[in-house]
Amino acid sequence: MSASKRFSLKALLGAAAFAGALVTTGQAHAAATIIINNINAPGVGFNDPTPATPVGGNTGTTVGQQRLIAFTYAANIWGATLTSNVPIVINAQFTPLTCSATSGVLGSAGATQIFRDFAGATKPATWFNYALANKLAGADLGAPPAPQINSNFNSNLGTTGCLQASGWYYGLDSNEGTLIDFVAVLQHEMAHGLGFQTFTNGSSGAQNGGFPAIWDHFLFGTAAGKLWKDMTNAERAASAISVNGLVWTGANVNAALPSVLRMGQAAIVVSGAGAGSAVGTYIAGDSTLGPAVLGPSISGQIMPVVEQGTGTGAGCLPFNDANTRAVNGRIALIDRGICGFAIKAKNAQNAGAIGVIIVNNTTGALAPGGSDATVTIPVLGMTQADGTIIKSALNTRSRARSGVTASFTVVGTQYTGADPLGRALMFAPNPFQGGSSVSHFDSSMFRNQLMEPAINPDLTQSVLPPIDLTFRLFQDIGW
Known part of the structure; x- marks a missing residue:
């Protein structure tokens, strides 16, 4: 994970009794x-x-x-x-x-x-x-x-x-x-x-001692159509890397979800004479940088940012003349990696970009994190697969024009961080992330939640709706 404000938080699932003096x-x-x-x-x-x-x-x-x-x-x-x-x-x-x-x-x-x-x-x-x-x-x-x-x-x-x-x-x-x-x-x-954890091995799917955790009574895999407690080991292991196919069925969480999460998902609508087969709507990942995308926002031509030195990372250095000419007044397309999202966004803003798209360098969705109050342009994340499609359309660009236009907006009636049936998504990236997968809310949630797999700077200290769903999940499991 890039160094910004979205740092990895590992859950240690210890099951052995502690022995020692209490102070x-x-x-x-x-x-x-x-x-x-x-x-x-x-x-x-x-x-x-x-x-x-x-x-x-x-x-x-x-x-x-x-x-x-x-x-x-x-x-x-x-x-x-x-x-x-x-x-x-x-x-x-x-x-x-x-x-x-x-x-x-x-x-x-x-x-x-x-x-x-x-x-x-x-x-x-x-x-x-x-x-x-x-x-x-x-x-x-x-x-x-x-x-x-x-x-x-x-x-x-x-x-x-x-x-x-x-x-x-x-x-x-x-x-x-x-x-x-x-x-x-x-x-x-x-x-x-x-209790915000399962005691079932998410990587192998094996239950602890052959018994499910209370957590597993509420985890549902949409591919198998079963609760985790009822799955085979292989079905659980597949569910844990299903990306958007693992949901929470608890009544308390899902009843509160509409009051907490945004209806509609951030999206990038691509059009323009140079877009070719890249024309379409791409679901995007929200960022903690810049203003939130709550509806129709910016629109402009997409221009890619190229790395300025071997190993320095695209967008990680103040933009040179070529990158500045490319992004000034346009939307910068930057690959993830090497430095933090905030650094990339601020360098693009300083070069005159009106928005930033950061493309993932691995599979899965990307919600660019970070904290920099001086970033005032919108920033969205894009999957690696979608980024490849956009980059292909940009191959015919000139130095100052691409003919590929992006518009930042919100689409659909699906809650951000929920499946089409309104059930909260749980974190199920592919490949499996030990200590993070399954035992967190999905990182796609907007607004950001305390129990996503990374800390975000826009969190408050509330664990209750309309801010957060954590306590509602605790109520589901028996608190």
């Missing part, structure tokens, strides 16, 4: 009590003594204090939303996680144990995550009781070689700018531990 360092009181256990060693992670200036409502004066305050704040949001008479205990730590200069894992979280066939279970022979099982049982099912969730966050973020241009934002006000909003990441990862 309570924070607690959220509301309809559910959430206890945060700091398991970092002295001087690191949540105990980092590095001085810090209070920011965005976070009054901590060290990095460690700010991290704990942000964690408690995010826990309070979930505590005020959920109901359970059994405290929810979360182990929390910062450690170095997989990272490079352009991409990285921000954090991981998951249930420490799973349970089935307990008193209060809403489905027989079905796995429930520890926290939800406790809620339904009205008692801690652990023997002995243990933390229900393990969570881990990247201590290297913002350092040399690890997304050094970003770093964590510990403010509580969602004003992260070009940084990564720690509260949003916390909300996302806590949600995995609270």
